[in-house]
Amino acid sequence: MSLGRKARESILKYIAENKLSANDMLPSEAALVEMLGVSRHTIREALALLEQERAIYKIQGKGTFVNRPPIQIESGLEKLESITEIIRKFGYIPGTKWVSIEEEEPTEDMVQRLNLSPGEKVVTFKRIRTASGKMAAFLIDTVPVGILKGKVPDKVPCESMFDFFKQHFNIVIEYAASDIMPSFPTREMVDLLKVKKNQLFLLLHQIHYDKGGHPVFYSMDYFNPEVFRFKVNRWVQG
Amino acid sequence: MSLGRKARESILKYIAENKLSANDMLPSEAALVEMLGVSRHTIREALALLEQERAIYKIQGKGTFVNRPPIQIESGLEKLESITEIIRKFGYIPGTKWVSIEEEEPTEDMVQRLNLSPGEKVVTFKRIRTASGKMAAFLIDTVPVGILKGKVPDKVPCESMFDFFKQHFNIVIEYAASDIMPSFPTREMVDLLKVKKNQLFLLLHQIHYDKGGHPVFYSMDYFNPEVFRFKVNRWVQG
DNA sequence: TAGTGGTCTAGACCACGAG
DNA sequence: TCGTGGTCTAGACCACTAC
Numbered sequence: 001m002s003l004g005r006k007a008r009e010s011i012l013k014y015i016a017e018n019k020l021s022a023n024d025m026l027p028s029e030a031a032l033v034e035m036l037g038v039s040r041h042t043i044r045e046a047l048a049l050l051e052q053e054r055a056i057y058k059i060q061g062k063g064t065f066v067n068r069p070p071i072q073i074e075s076g077l078e079k080l081e082s083i084t085e086i087i088r089k090f091g092y093i094p095g096t097k098w099v100s101i102e103e104e105e106p107t108e109d110m111v112q113r114l115n116l117s118p119g120e121k122v123v124t125f126k127r128i129r130t131a132s133g134k135m136a137a138f139l140i141d142t143v144p145v146g147i148l149k150g151k152v153p154d155k156v157p158c159e160s161m162f163d164f165f166k167q168h169f170n171i172v173i174e175y176a177a178s179d180i181m182p183s184f185p186t187r188e189m190v191d192l193l194k195v196k197k198n199q200l201f202l203l204l205h206q207i208h209y210d211k212g213g214h215p216v217f218y219s220m221d222y223f224n225p226e227v228f229r230f231k232v233n234r235w236v237q238g
Numbered sequence: 239m240s241l242g243r244k245a246r247e248s249i250l251k252y253i254a255e256n257k258l259s260a261n262d263m264l265p266s267e268a269a270l271v272e273m274l275g276v277s278r279h280t281i282r283e284a285l286a287l288l289e290q291e292r293a294i295y296k297i298q299g300k301g302t303f304v305n306r307p308p309i310q311i312e313s314g315l316e317k318l319e320s321i322t323e324i325i326r327k328f329g330y331i332p333g334t335k336w337v338s339i340e341e342e343e344p345t346e347d348m349v350q351r352l353n354l355s356p357g358e359k360v361v362t363f364k365r366i367r368t369a370s371g372k373m374a375a376f377l378i379d380t381v382p383v384g385i386l387k388g389k390v391p392d393k394v395p396c397e398s399m400f401d402f403f404k405q406h407f408n409i410v411i412e413y414a415a416s417d418i419m420p421s422f423p424t425r426e427m428v429d430l431l432k433v434k435k436n437q438l439f440l441l442l443h444q445i446h447y448d449k450g451g452h453p454v455f456y457s458m459d460y461f462n463p464e465v466f467r468f469k470v471n472r473w474v475q476g
Numbered sequence: 477t478a479g480t481g482g483t484c485t486a487g488a489c490c491a492c493g494a495g
Numbered sequence: 496t497c498g499t500g501g502t503c504t505a506g507a508c509c510a511c512t513a514c
Contacts, residue, residue, distance in 0.1 A: 002502065022451070028480060039504045044481090060481050061511035077418070078316035080472035176472045180315070181463050182420030182438040198436060200420040206472075211295045213260075213305055225419050232470060234318035234414040234444075240483065266499060277485045282500090298500050299492035482510070490502070 003038050004045035010036050011046055012055070015066060026056065026064040076231035080176050082160035083129055083137060083221070090228065092131030096159060099126035099192065103145065103152045113207055114144050114215045121145050123152050125161070128193065131227050138189050138201075138222040147171070147216060161217065171210050179205040183222065200225060241276050242283035248274050249284055250293070253304060264294065264302040314469035318414050320398035321367055321375060321459070328466065330369030334397060337364035337430065341383065341390045351445055352382050352453045359383050361390050363399070366431065369465050376427050376439075376460040385409070385454060399455065409448050417443040421460060438463060 011032065020026070027035065032043045047064060050056045058064045087094040106114070106122045114122070125141040141161055145152070147169065158164040165171040183203035185195050201222040208216050223230070249270065258264070265273065270281045285302060288294045296302045325332040344352070344360045352360070360380050367375040379399055383390070385407065396402040403409040421441035423433050439460040446454050461468070 004502075030480085041505090042503060045502085047481095058481065059512085061479085061513080063480060063512095076316075076416070077470050078472055080474045174474050178314075178470045178472055180418070180440070180468045180470055182440050184438070200422070200438075202418070202420050211297070213292075230418045232315050232416045232418055234316055234416055236318045236412050242483075268499085279486090280484060283483085285500095296500065297493085299494080299498085301499060477514085478512105479514105480510100480512075483508085485507075486505095488502100488504075491500090493497100493499080495496085 002045075003042045004049065007032075007036050007038055007042055007046035008049045011050060020066045022066055024066045026066065028063060076233045077178075077180075078232055080173070082162045083139070084159045086228070087129065087131045087136060090131065092134075092136070092227070094159060095130035095133065097128040097130065098156075099128060101125050101153065101156070106142070106144075110142060110218060113218055114142070116144055117146065123148060125156065134224075134227055135193050135195070136224055136227045138185075138193065140220040142218040142220075143216070161219075165216060171216055173208045173216060174211050175209045175213075176206045177209075181205075185222065189222065202228075202230060240283075241280045242287065245270075245274050245276055245280055245284035246287045249288065258304045260304055262304045263300075264304065266301060314471045315416075315418075316470055318411070320400045321377070322397045324466070325367065325369045325374060328369065330372075330374070330465070332397060333368035333371065335366040335368065336394075337366060339363050339391065339394070344380070344382075348380060348456060351456055352380070354382055355384065361386060363394065372462075372465055373431050373433070374462055374465040376423075376431065378458040379455055380457070381455040399457075403454060409454055411446045411448060411454060413447045413451075414444045415447075419443075423460065427460065440466075440468060 011026070014020075014035075015026070026032075029040055029043050029047070033040050036043065047056065047058070051058060054067055056064055057067055081089075084094045102124050103121055104124050106116055106120070110116065110122060116122070121144075123143050123145060125139075125143070127139045127141075128135065129137040129139060147165075149169070156164050158167065162173050165173060181203050183201045184197065185193065185199060185201060189195060190197055202225055204219070204221045204223065206219045206221070208219065210216050249264070252258075252273075253264070264270075267278055267281050267285070271278050274281065285294065285296070289296060292305055294302055295305050319327075322332045340362050341359055342362050344354055344358070348354065348360060354360070360382055363377075363379040363381070365377045365379075366373065367377060385403075387407070394402050396405065400411050403411060419441050421439045422435065423431065423437060423439060427433060428435055440463055442457070442459045442461070444457045444459070446457065448454050
Protein backbone atom coordinates (compact mmCIF):
# COMPACT_ATOMS: atom_id res chain seq x y z
CA MET A 1 0.00 0.00 0.00
CA SER A 2 1.38 3.35 -1.07
CA LEU A 3 1.99 6.21 1.36
CA GLY A 4 -0.74 8.15 -0.43
CA ARG A 5 -3.25 5.38 0.31
CA LYS A 6 -2.07 5.20 3.92
CA ALA A 7 -2.43 8.96 4.25
CA ARG A 8 -5.98 8.65 2.89
CA GLU A 9 -6.79 6.12 5.63
CA SER A 10 -5.25 8.37 8.29
CA ILE A 11 -7.28 11.36 7.13
CA LEU A 12 -10.50 9.33 7.20
CA LYS A 13 -9.57 8.15 10.69
CA TYR A 14 -8.96 11.77 11.70
CA ILE A 15 -12.41 12.77 10.41
CA ALA A 16 -14.04 9.94 12.36
CA GLU A 17 -12.12 10.48 15.60
CA ASN A 18 -12.64 14.23 15.65
CA LYS A 19 -16.25 13.75 14.59
CA LEU A 20 -16.03 16.19 11.71
CA SER A 21 -19.32 16.51 9.86
CA ALA A 22 -20.54 18.09 6.62
CA ASN A 23 -18.71 21.31 5.68
CA ASP A 24 -16.30 21.12 8.63
CA MET A 25 -12.79 22.15 7.66
CA LEU A 26 -9.94 19.66 7.59
CA PRO A 27 -6.45 20.60 8.80
CA SER A 28 -4.50 22.50 6.14
CA GLU A 29 -2.17 20.59 3.85
CA ALA A 30 0.81 21.98 5.77
CA ALA A 31 -0.69 20.75 9.04
CA LEU A 32 -1.36 17.29 7.56
CA VAL A 33 2.27 17.16 6.37
CA GLU A 34 3.39 17.63 9.99
CA MET A 35 0.74 15.34 11.44
CA LEU A 36 1.43 12.41 9.14
CA GLY A 37 5.13 12.98 8.54
CA VAL A 38 4.98 12.77 4.75
CA SER A 39 5.57 15.27 1.99
CA ARG A 40 2.97 17.67 0.70
CA HIS A 41 2.85 15.80 -2.61
CA THR A 42 1.76 12.66 -0.77
CA ILE A 43 -0.86 14.56 1.22
CA ARG A 44 -2.24 16.05 -1.99
CA GLU A 45 -2.35 12.57 -3.50
CA ALA A 46 -4.43 11.36 -0.54
CA LEU A 47 -6.73 14.39 -0.74
CA ALA A 48 -7.16 13.86 -4.49
CA LEU A 49 -8.36 10.31 -3.81
CA LEU A 50 -10.84 11.52 -1.20
CA GLU A 51 -12.03 14.28 -3.51
CA GLN A 52 -12.67 11.75 -6.29
CA GLU A 53 -14.72 9.69 -3.87
CA ARG A 54 -16.67 12.83 -3.02
CA ALA A 55 -15.71 12.49 0.63
CA ILE A 56 -14.18 15.99 0.70
CA TYR A 57 -14.07 19.14 -1.41
CA LYS A 58 -11.52 21.91 -1.72
CA ILE A 59 -11.85 25.66 -2.15
CA GLN A 60 -8.74 27.52 -3.15
CA GLY A 61 -7.73 30.11 -0.60
CA LYS A 62 -10.13 28.74 1.99
CA GLY A 63 -9.38 25.13 2.75
CA THR A 64 -10.47 21.53 2.47
CA PHE A 65 -13.85 20.48 3.80
CA VAL A 66 -15.82 17.37 4.64
CA ASN A 67 -18.55 16.63 2.11
CA ARG A 68 -22.17 16.02 2.98
CA PRO A 69 -22.13 12.55 4.43
CA PRO A 70 -25.64 11.24 3.75
CA ILE A 71 -24.75 10.28 0.23
CA GLN A 72 -24.47 6.54 0.28
CA ILE A 73 -21.02 5.30 -0.53
CA GLU A 74 -22.21 1.84 -1.42
CA SER A 75 -21.12 1.20 -4.95
CA GLY A 76 -23.66 0.32 -7.57
CA LEU A 77 -23.86 -1.16 -11.02
CA GLU A 78 -21.84 1.73 -12.44
CA LYS A 79 -18.82 0.09 -10.85
CA LEU A 80 -17.58 -2.95 -12.75
CA GLU A 81 -16.80 -5.80 -10.39
CA SER A 82 -16.53 -9.53 -10.86
CA ILE A 83 -19.62 -11.43 -9.79
CA THR A 84 -17.48 -13.21 -7.24
CA GLU A 85 -16.73 -9.89 -5.56
CA ILE A 86 -20.37 -8.85 -5.69
CA ILE A 87 -21.54 -12.08 -4.05
CA ARG A 88 -18.92 -11.65 -1.30
CA LYS A 89 -19.99 -8.04 -0.77
CA PHE A 90 -23.54 -9.25 -0.16
CA GLY A 91 -22.20 -11.51 2.57
CA TYR A 92 -22.62 -14.80 0.73
CA ILE A 93 -20.10 -17.50 -0.13
CA PRO A 94 -19.59 -17.57 -3.89
CA GLY A 95 -19.74 -20.88 -5.74
CA THR A 96 -19.66 -22.03 -9.36
CA LYS A 97 -21.21 -24.92 -11.22
CA TRP A 98 -19.87 -25.36 -14.72
CA VAL A 99 -22.42 -26.18 -17.38
CA SER A 100 -20.41 -26.25 -20.60
CA ILE A 101 -17.49 -24.91 -22.62
CA GLU A 102 -18.10 -25.12 -26.36
CA GLU A 103 -16.64 -23.78 -29.58
CA GLU A 104 -19.30 -22.26 -31.83
CA GLU A 105 -19.93 -20.23 -34.94
CA PRO A 106 -20.63 -16.65 -33.88
CA THR A 107 -23.91 -14.96 -34.70
CA GLU A 108 -23.81 -11.85 -36.90
CA ASP A 109 -24.43 -9.73 -33.85
CA MET A 110 -21.45 -11.23 -32.10
CA VAL A 111 -19.18 -10.66 -35.11
CA GLN A 112 -19.92 -6.97 -34.95
CA ARG A 113 -19.92 -6.56 -31.19
CA LEU A 114 -16.66 -8.43 -30.64
CA ASN A 115 -15.05 -7.09 -33.82
CA LEU A 116 -14.29 -10.66 -34.96
CA SER A 117 -12.00 -11.52 -37.86
CA PRO A 118 -13.70 -13.19 -40.84
CA GLY A 119 -14.26 -16.86 -40.04
CA GLU A 120 -13.12 -16.47 -36.43
CA LYS A 121 -15.02 -18.76 -34.08
CA VAL A 122 -16.02 -18.11 -30.50
CA VAL A 123 -15.98 -20.15 -27.32
CA THR A 124 -19.04 -20.09 -25.12
CA PHE A 125 -18.73 -20.61 -21.36
CA LYS A 126 -21.87 -21.40 -19.40
CA ARG A 127 -21.91 -21.33 -15.61
CA ILE A 128 -24.31 -21.24 -12.71
CA ARG A 129 -23.14 -18.95 -9.92
CA THR A 130 -24.34 -19.66 -6.41
CA ALA A 131 -24.41 -17.52 -3.28
CA SER A 132 -24.14 -19.68 -0.16
CA GLY A 133 -25.69 -22.49 -2.17
CA LYS A 134 -28.59 -20.47 -3.54
CA MET A 135 -28.92 -19.97 -7.30
CA ALA A 136 -27.67 -16.45 -7.89
CA ALA A 137 -26.97 -16.06 -11.59
CA PHE A 138 -26.72 -17.88 -14.89
CA LEU A 139 -23.80 -16.68 -16.99
CA ILE A 140 -23.08 -17.08 -20.67
CA ASP A 141 -19.69 -15.70 -21.70
CA THR A 142 -18.67 -15.57 -25.34
CA VAL A 143 -14.96 -15.20 -26.15
CA PRO A 144 -13.25 -14.98 -29.56
CA VAL A 145 -10.85 -17.92 -30.06
CA GLY A 146 -8.22 -15.34 -30.98
CA ILE A 147 -8.20 -14.03 -27.42
CA LEU A 148 -7.73 -17.60 -26.17
CA LYS A 149 -4.79 -18.06 -28.58
CA GLY A 150 -6.78 -20.55 -30.61
CA LYS A 151 -7.16 -23.08 -27.83
CA VAL A 152 -10.48 -24.19 -26.39
CA PRO A 153 -9.83 -24.70 -22.68
CA ASP A 154 -11.50 -27.74 -21.14
CA LYS A 155 -11.40 -26.13 -17.71
CA VAL A 156 -11.24 -22.63 -16.31
CA PRO A 157 -9.30 -22.66 -13.06
CA CYS A 158 -10.61 -19.27 -11.90
CA GLU A 159 -13.81 -18.21 -10.19
CA SER A 160 -13.90 -15.04 -12.24
CA MET A 161 -13.36 -14.47 -15.95
CA PHE A 162 -11.50 -11.28 -15.03
CA ASP A 163 -8.91 -13.33 -13.13
CA PHE A 164 -8.79 -15.87 -15.96
CA PHE A 165 -7.90 -13.24 -18.56
CA LYS A 166 -5.48 -11.48 -16.22
CA GLN A 167 -3.60 -14.60 -15.17
CA HIS A 168 -3.53 -16.55 -18.42
CA PHE A 169 -3.51 -13.89 -21.12
CA ASN A 170 -2.41 -10.76 -19.25
CA ILE A 171 -5.55 -8.96 -20.37
CA VAL A 172 -7.03 -6.50 -17.89
CA ILE A 173 -10.71 -5.69 -18.26
CA GLU A 174 -11.37 -2.05 -17.62
CA TYR A 175 -14.79 -1.15 -18.93
CA ALA A 176 -18.09 -2.73 -19.84
CA ALA A 177 -20.96 -1.31 -21.88
CA SER A 178 -24.09 -2.96 -20.55
CA ASP A 179 -27.66 -3.24 -21.64
CA ILE A 180 -29.96 -3.94 -18.77
CA MET A 181 -33.41 -5.44 -19.06
CA PRO A 182 -35.99 -7.56 -17.28
CA SER A 183 -36.25 -11.10 -18.52
CA PHE A 184 -37.82 -14.51 -18.08
CA PRO A 185 -35.49 -17.51 -17.88
CA THR A 186 -34.58 -19.30 -21.10
CA ARG A 187 -35.79 -22.85 -21.63
CA GLU A 188 -32.29 -24.08 -20.86
CA MET A 189 -32.39 -22.31 -17.51
CA VAL A 190 -35.79 -23.73 -16.64
CA ASP A 191 -34.41 -27.22 -17.24
CA LEU A 192 -31.07 -26.71 -15.54
CA LEU A 193 -31.99 -24.53 -12.60
CA LYS A 194 -35.45 -25.77 -11.79
CA VAL A 195 -36.79 -22.24 -11.79
CA LYS A 196 -40.33 -21.35 -12.80
CA LYS A 197 -41.02 -20.21 -16.35
CA ASN A 198 -42.38 -16.90 -15.15
CA GLN A 199 -39.71 -16.11 -12.55
CA LEU A 200 -38.24 -12.63 -12.99
CA PHE A 201 -34.57 -12.12 -13.80
CA LEU A 202 -32.46 -9.08 -14.41
CA LEU A 203 -30.53 -9.62 -17.63
CA LEU A 204 -27.29 -7.79 -18.38
CA HIS A 205 -25.86 -7.92 -21.89
CA GLN A 206 -22.31 -6.69 -21.66
CA ILE A 207 -19.34 -6.04 -23.89
CA HIS A 208 -16.14 -6.03 -21.84
CA TYR A 209 -13.20 -3.94 -23.02
CA ASP A 210 -9.54 -3.88 -22.05
CA LYS A 211 -7.41 -0.80 -21.39
CA GLY A 212 -6.80 -0.29 -25.08
CA GLY A 213 -10.53 -0.25 -25.79
CA HIS A 214 -10.54 -3.64 -27.52
CA PRO A 215 -13.56 -5.84 -26.95
CA VAL A 216 -12.48 -8.93 -25.01
CA PHE A 217 -15.65 -10.86 -24.38
CA TYR A 218 -19.42 -10.67 -24.43
CA SER A 219 -21.55 -11.78 -21.55
CA MET A 220 -25.22 -12.44 -20.95
CA ASP A 221 -25.83 -12.57 -17.22
CA TYR A 222 -29.18 -13.57 -15.77
CA PHE A 223 -29.34 -12.37 -12.16
CA ASN A 224 -31.76 -13.67 -9.58
CA PRO A 225 -33.23 -10.57 -7.93
CA GLU A 226 -34.13 -12.62 -4.86
CA VAL A 227 -30.43 -12.85 -4.10
CA PHE A 228 -29.18 -9.44 -5.22
CA ARG A 229 -30.40 -5.91 -4.77
CA PHE A 230 -29.07 -3.92 -7.67
CA LYS A 231 -28.20 -0.30 -7.22
CA VAL A 232 -27.18 2.49 -9.54
CA ASN A 233 -25.85 5.78 -8.35
CA ARG A 234 -26.97 8.47 -10.75
CA TRP A 235 -25.58 11.97 -11.04
CA VAL A 236 -26.73 14.99 -12.94
CA GLN A 237 -24.32 16.08 -15.67
CA GLY A 238 -21.70 13.32 -14.96
CA MET B 239 -3.45 28.22 -18.78
CA SER B 240 -1.22 26.03 -16.68
CA LEU B 241 1.95 24.39 -17.98
CA GLY B 242 0.27 21.02 -17.51
CA ARG B 243 -2.59 22.06 -19.83
CA LYS B 244 -0.11 23.45 -22.35
CA ALA B 245 1.88 20.22 -22.20
CA ARG B 246 -1.36 18.31 -22.87
CA GLU B 247 -1.93 20.40 -26.01
CA SER B 248 1.65 19.82 -27.14
CA ILE B 249 1.34 16.06 -26.69
CA LEU B 250 -1.93 16.00 -28.67
CA LYS B 251 -0.21 18.03 -31.38
CA TYR B 252 2.69 15.56 -31.36
CA ILE B 253 0.26 12.65 -31.81
CA ALA B 254 -1.41 14.39 -34.74
CA GLU B 255 1.79 15.53 -36.46
CA ASN B 256 3.51 12.18 -36.16
CA LYS B 257 0.30 10.42 -37.15
CA LEU B 258 0.34 8.08 -34.18
CA SER B 259 -2.61 5.73 -34.20
CA ALA B 260 -4.20 3.26 -31.79
CA ASN B 261 -1.68 1.46 -29.57
CA ASP B 262 1.31 3.39 -30.91
CA MET B 263 3.74 4.27 -28.16
CA LEU B 264 4.28 7.85 -27.08
CA PRO B 265 7.77 9.18 -26.23
CA SER B 266 8.76 8.22 -22.68
CA GLU B 267 8.15 10.68 -19.87
CA ALA B 268 11.87 11.45 -19.78
CA ALA B 269 11.84 12.20 -23.52
CA LEU B 270 8.79 14.46 -23.15
CA VAL B 271 10.57 16.33 -20.34
CA GLU B 272 13.37 17.15 -22.79
CA MET B 273 11.08 17.85 -25.73
CA LEU B 274 8.81 20.26 -23.89
CA GLY B 275 11.33 21.68 -21.42
CA VAL B 276 9.21 21.15 -18.32
CA SER B 277 9.59 18.96 -15.27
CA ARG B 278 8.49 15.37 -15.09
CA HIS B 279 5.75 16.31 -12.66
CA THR B 280 4.21 18.60 -15.25
CA ILE B 281 4.47 15.95 -17.94
CA ARG B 282 2.75 13.46 -15.67
CA GLU B 283 0.02 16.00 -14.99
CA ALA B 284 -0.57 16.37 -18.73
CA LEU B 285 -0.57 12.60 -19.23
CA ALA B 286 -3.01 12.18 -16.32
CA LEU B 287 -5.42 14.55 -18.05
CA LEU B 288 -5.14 12.63 -21.31
CA GLU B 289 -5.58 9.33 -19.50
CA GLN B 290 -8.74 10.60 -17.81
CA GLU B 291 -10.08 11.59 -21.21
CA ARG B 292 -9.17 8.08 -22.35
CA ALA B 293 -7.02 9.49 -25.12
CA ILE B 294 -4.04 7.46 -23.91
CA TYR B 295 -3.31 4.57 -21.58
CA LYS B 296 -0.23 3.61 -19.60
CA ILE B 297 1.33 0.26 -18.81
CA GLN B 298 3.95 0.24 -16.11
CA GLY B 299 7.29 -0.97 -17.35
CA LYS B 300 6.24 -0.68 -21.00
CA GLY B 301 5.17 2.83 -21.81
CA THR B 302 2.36 5.17 -22.70
CA PHE B 303 0.16 4.43 -25.69
CA VAL B 304 -2.42 6.09 -27.87
CA ASN B 305 -5.93 4.84 -27.21
CA ARG B 306 -8.31 3.68 -29.87
CA PRO B 307 -10.15 6.89 -30.75
CA PRO B 308 -13.72 5.79 -31.42
CA ILE B 309 -14.46 4.88 -27.81
CA GLN B 310 -17.52 7.00 -27.83
CA ILE B 311 -19.69 6.15 -24.93
CA GLU B 312 -23.39 6.74 -24.97
CA SER B 313 -24.47 7.95 -21.61
CA GLY B 314 -26.37 5.42 -19.58
CA LEU B 315 -28.36 5.06 -16.41
CA GLU B 316 -25.45 6.31 -14.32
CA LYS B 317 -26.31 9.75 -15.63
CA LEU B 318 -29.36 11.26 -13.96
CA GLU B 319 -31.70 12.82 -16.51
CA SER B 320 -35.37 13.63 -16.44
CA ILE B 321 -37.54 11.10 -18.21
CA THR B 322 -38.58 13.83 -20.61
CA GLU B 323 -34.98 14.21 -21.71
CA ILE B 324 -34.53 10.46 -22.03
CA ILE B 325 -37.62 10.10 -24.19
CA ARG B 326 -36.37 12.91 -26.44
CA LYS B 327 -32.95 11.30 -26.66
CA PHE B 328 -34.58 8.14 -27.96
CA GLY B 329 -36.19 10.20 -30.71
CA TYR B 330 -39.74 10.13 -29.39
CA ILE B 331 -42.11 12.95 -28.50
CA PRO B 332 -42.67 12.98 -24.74
CA GLY B 333 -46.20 13.15 -23.38
CA THR B 334 -47.85 12.97 -19.98
CA LYS B 335 -51.21 11.71 -18.76
CA TRP B 336 -51.94 12.66 -15.17
CA VAL B 337 -53.53 9.97 -13.07
CA SER B 338 -53.76 11.52 -9.61
CA ILE B 339 -52.30 13.87 -7.00
CA GLU B 340 -53.14 12.82 -3.45
CA GLU B 341 -52.08 13.59 0.09
CA GLU B 342 -51.35 10.43 2.07
CA GLU B 343 -49.92 9.06 5.29
CA PRO B 344 -46.39 7.89 4.57
CA THR B 345 -45.38 4.28 5.08
CA GLU B 346 -42.65 3.54 7.66
CA ASP B 347 -40.22 2.95 4.82
CA MET B 348 -40.96 6.36 3.39
CA VAL B 349 -40.47 8.09 6.76
CA GLN B 350 -36.96 6.72 6.94
CA ARG B 351 -36.03 7.16 3.30
CA LEU B 352 -37.25 10.75 3.04
CA ASN B 353 -36.16 11.64 6.58
CA LEU B 354 -39.69 12.85 7.37
CA SER B 355 -40.59 14.85 10.48
CA PRO B 356 -42.95 13.09 12.92
CA GLY B 357 -46.50 13.31 11.58
CA GLU B 358 -45.40 14.82 8.27
CA LYS B 359 -47.60 13.71 5.40
CA VAL B 360 -46.58 13.09 1.80
CA VAL B 361 -48.10 13.90 -1.56
CA THR B 362 -48.19 11.19 -4.19
CA PHE B 363 -48.11 12.08 -7.89
CA LYS B 364 -49.06 9.41 -10.41
CA ARG B 365 -48.46 9.85 -14.10
CA ILE B 366 -48.30 7.88 -17.31
CA ARG B 367 -45.46 8.97 -19.57
CA THR B 368 -45.81 8.36 -23.28
CA ALA B 369 -43.27 8.33 -26.09
CA SER B 370 -44.87 9.38 -29.38
CA GLY B 371 -48.15 8.11 -27.98
CA LYS B 372 -46.83 4.73 -26.85
CA MET B 373 -46.96 3.83 -23.17
CA ALA B 374 -43.42 4.38 -21.94
CA ALA B 375 -43.48 4.52 -18.17
CA PHE B 376 -45.72 4.64 -15.13
CA LEU B 377 -44.40 7.01 -12.47
CA ILE B 378 -45.23 7.31 -8.80
CA ASP B 379 -43.51 10.24 -7.09
CA THR B 380 -43.75 10.76 -3.35
CA VAL B 381 -42.91 14.18 -1.94
CA PRO B 382 -42.96 15.37 1.70
CA VAL B 383 -45.51 18.16 2.20
CA GLY B 384 -42.70 20.16 3.85
CA ILE B 385 -40.92 20.42 0.50
CA LEU B 386 -44.17 21.67 -1.10
CA LYS B 387 -44.49 24.29 1.68
CA GLY B 388 -47.55 22.51 3.05
CA LYS B 389 -49.67 22.96 -0.06
CA VAL B 390 -51.04 20.11 -2.14
CA PRO B 391 -50.87 21.32 -5.74
CA ASP B 392 -53.87 20.42 -7.88
CA LYS B 393 -51.80 20.69 -11.02
CA VAL B 394 -48.15 20.42 -11.95
CA PRO B 395 -47.39 22.75 -14.85
CA CYS B 396 -44.12 21.03 -15.75
CA GLU B 397 -43.34 17.93 -17.79
CA SER B 398 -40.54 17.01 -15.41
CA MET B 399 -40.46 16.97 -11.62
CA PHE B 400 -36.92 18.34 -11.84
CA ASP B 401 -38.23 21.48 -13.55
CA PHE B 402 -41.10 21.68 -11.07
CA PHE B 403 -38.78 21.74 -8.06
CA LYS B 404 -36.35 24.10 -9.75
CA GLN B 405 -38.93 26.64 -10.88
CA HIS B 406 -41.30 26.63 -7.91
CA PHE B 407 -39.09 25.84 -4.95
CA ASN B 408 -35.57 26.60 -6.21
CA ILE B 409 -34.48 23.07 -5.38
CA VAL B 410 -31.95 21.52 -7.73
CA ILE B 411 -31.79 17.75 -7.86
CA GLU B 412 -28.24 16.52 -8.13
CA TYR B 413 -28.09 12.87 -7.25
CA ALA B 414 -30.29 9.80 -7.05
CA ALA B 415 -29.68 6.49 -5.30
CA SER B 416 -31.58 3.89 -7.30
CA ASP B 417 -32.57 0.30 -6.79
CA ILE B 418 -33.20 -1.44 -10.05
CA MET B 419 -35.25 -4.58 -10.47
CA PRO B 420 -37.43 -6.51 -12.89
CA SER B 421 -41.15 -6.31 -12.17
CA PHE B 422 -44.65 -7.20 -13.27
CA PRO B 423 -47.19 -4.38 -13.47
CA THR B 424 -49.29 -3.59 -10.41
CA ARG B 425 -53.03 -4.23 -10.56
CA GLU B 426 -53.55 -0.48 -10.92
CA MET B 427 -51.32 -0.48 -13.99
CA VAL B 428 -53.11 -3.43 -15.53
CA ASP B 429 -56.40 -1.54 -15.19
CA LEU B 430 -55.11 1.85 -16.27
CA LEU B 431 -52.68 0.94 -19.02
CA LYS B 432 -54.31 -2.12 -20.50
CA VAL B 433 -51.07 -4.05 -20.24
CA LYS B 434 -50.90 -7.78 -19.69
CA LYS B 435 -50.43 -9.10 -16.16
CA ASN B 436 -47.21 -10.84 -17.14
CA GLN B 437 -45.65 -8.05 -19.17
CA LEU B 438 -42.09 -7.27 -18.08
CA PHE B 439 -41.16 -3.88 -16.67
CA LEU B 440 -37.95 -2.42 -15.36
CA LEU B 441 -38.66 -0.87 -11.98
CA LEU B 442 -36.48 1.88 -10.51
CA HIS B 443 -36.90 2.84 -6.87
CA GLN B 444 -35.11 6.13 -6.42
CA ILE B 445 -34.31 8.62 -3.69
CA HIS B 446 -33.53 12.01 -5.20
CA TYR B 447 -31.19 14.35 -3.33
CA ASP B 448 -30.47 18.04 -3.72
CA LYS B 449 -27.03 19.67 -3.73
CA GLY B 450 -26.98 19.76 0.05
CA GLY B 451 -27.53 16.01 0.23
CA HIS B 452 -31.10 16.31 1.54
CA PRO B 453 -33.66 13.84 0.23
CA VAL B 454 -36.25 15.67 -1.89
CA PHE B 455 -38.55 12.99 -3.24
CA TYR B 456 -38.95 9.28 -3.75
CA SER B 457 -39.95 7.77 -7.04
CA MET B 458 -41.07 4.38 -8.28
CA ASP B 459 -40.75 4.28 -12.04
CA TYR B 460 -42.03 1.37 -14.10
CA PHE B 461 -40.35 1.47 -17.50
CA ASN B 462 -41.60 -0.31 -20.56
CA PRO B 463 -38.55 -2.08 -22.01
CA GLU B 464 -40.21 -2.20 -25.41
CA VAL B 465 -39.76 1.56 -25.61
CA PHE B 466 -36.40 2.04 -23.89
CA ARG B 467 -33.09 0.27 -24.09
CA PHE B 468 -31.38 0.86 -20.81
CA LYS B 469 -27.64 1.12 -20.66
CA VAL B 470 -25.13 1.32 -17.86
CA ASN B 471 -21.50 2.16 -18.41
CA ARG B 472 -19.43 0.27 -15.90
CA TRP B 473 -15.83 0.96 -14.95
CA VAL B 474 -13.37 -0.95 -12.88
CA GLN B 475 -12.43 0.85 -9.68
CA GLY B 476 -14.19 4.16 -10.55
C1' DT C 477 -1.06 40.73 5.57
C1' DA C 478 -1.43 35.93 6.61
C1' DG C 479 -3.07 31.48 5.48
C1' DT C 480 -4.99 28.43 2.16
C1' DG C 481 -4.78 25.43 -1.92
C1' DG C 482 -2.60 25.38 -7.05
C1' DT C 483 1.43 24.84 -9.77
C1' DC C 484 6.12 23.75 -10.77
C1' DT C 485 11.06 22.24 -10.24
C1' DA C 486 15.00 18.90 -9.37
C1' DG C 487 16.22 14.83 -7.83
C1' DA C 488 15.73 10.14 -5.85
C1' DC C 489 14.46 5.30 -5.48
C1' DC C 490 11.08 1.53 -6.54
C1' DA C 491 8.34 -1.94 -9.37
C1' DC C 492 7.41 -3.87 -13.62
C1' DG C 493 8.40 -5.67 -18.50
C1' DA C 494 11.41 -7.31 -21.92
C1' DG C 495 15.58 -8.92 -23.82
C1' DT D 496 20.35 -5.48 -17.27
C1' DC D 497 17.99 -1.55 -18.97
C1' DG D 498 14.16 1.44 -19.93
C1' DT D 499 9.60 2.30 -18.56
C1' DG D 500 6.08 4.31 -15.51
C1' DG D 501 4.95 4.68 -10.08
C1' DT D 502 5.96 6.87 -5.80
C1' DC D 503 8.08 10.12 -2.76
C1' DT D 504 10.86 14.11 -0.95
C1' DA D 505 12.18 19.12 -0.25
C1' DG D 506 11.59 23.39 -1.60
C1' DA D 507 9.77 27.35 -4.29
C1' DC D 508 6.48 30.73 -6.01
C1' DC D 509 1.64 31.90 -7.42
C1' DA D 510 -3.54 32.77 -6.92
C1' DC D 511 -7.26 33.15 -4.11
C1' DT D 512 -9.81 34.31 0.40
C1' DA D 513 -10.33 36.55 4.57
C1' DC D 514 -9.39 40.07 7.90
